[in-house]
Amino acid sequence: MHGLIGPELELDQTASVEQREAPRVALMLRNAKLSIDGVEILCIVRDVSATGIRIRAFHRIPEGKACSIELWEGQRFPIEEAWNTGDEAGYAFCEAKDLDALVYEHGPFPKRPMRINLTMPAAIISGETGTQVTIRNISQQGACVESDGVWAPQLLVRLQGQCLPDPLHAKVLWQRDHLHGLVFERTFALADFARLAARLQKLPANISPGS
Numbered sequence: 001m002h003g004l005i006g007p008e009l010e011l012d013q014t015a016s017v018e019q020r021e022a023p024r025v026a027l028m029l030r031n032a033k034l035s036i037d038g039v040e041i042l043c044i045v046r047d048v049s050a051t052g053i054r055i056r057a058f059h060r061i062p063e064g065k066a067c068s069i070e071l072w073e074g075q076r077f078p079i080e081e082a083w084n085t086g087d088e089a090g091y092a093f094c095e096a097k098d099l100d101a102l103v104y105e106h107g108p109f110p111k112r113p114m115r116i117n118l119t120m121p122a123a124i125i126s127g128e129t130g131t132q133v134t135i136r137n138i139s140q141q142g143a144c145v146e147s148d149g150v151w152a153p154q155l156l157v158r159l160q161g162q163c164l165p166d167p168l169h170a171k172v173l174w175q176r177d178h179l180h181g182l183v184f185e186r187t188f189a190l191a192d193f194a195r196l197a198a199r200l201q202k203l204p205a206n207i208s209p210g211s
Contacts, residue, residue, distance in 0.1 A: 076145035122161030
């Protein structure tokens with residue numbers, strides 16, 4: 001009996017030491033926004049630890065030196081690329097993070113849809129009238145545009161521009177000075193929006209079809 005207990009206890013103690021020394025990793029599937037040299041990429045976080053993060057995108061991930069990631073609670077962290085296999089990549093945090101805070105969304109900001117910031121000419125079509133606008137950001141649910149035009153709240157319009165799906169119907173939600181908020185009649189699926197964001201920012205077109 002002693003011969004059976006001894007090895008079992010030794011294995012348990014070894015496993016306990018290895019578990020304490022091993023980096024903790026949390027598996028998850030959550031949206032995030034990866035920024036690489038000014039280009040913003042919607043991605044999925046596959047797992048995260050106190051020292052790094054692994055993500056998957058819906059298209060090829062470009063290489064770059066100025067990288068950061070915006071997580072689900074709105075915080076942005078500088079990161080450095082560790083490896084890149086195309087549509088999947090690993091990044092190291094420039095400073096170690098509190099894993100529990102990352103996993104359980106302990107951040108100072110309220111959750112909000114991921115927005116892609118850009119400067120893109122477009123037009124708002126209302127009836128037979130078209131007005132030039134500049135898209136400032138876009139999300140799965142809507143867009144913020146800049147224009148001198150004036151539209152009534154809840155007015156149904158069409159947003160038209162290069163690479164945008166046509167028709168893209170939206171309602172005018174709010175106006176502040178020259179900025180106007182639009183909410184789309186149909187929300188983009190995550191994968192479709194991620195690929196649209198890539199096209200709008202003129203990323204390489206070799207999109208991963210099965211992502």
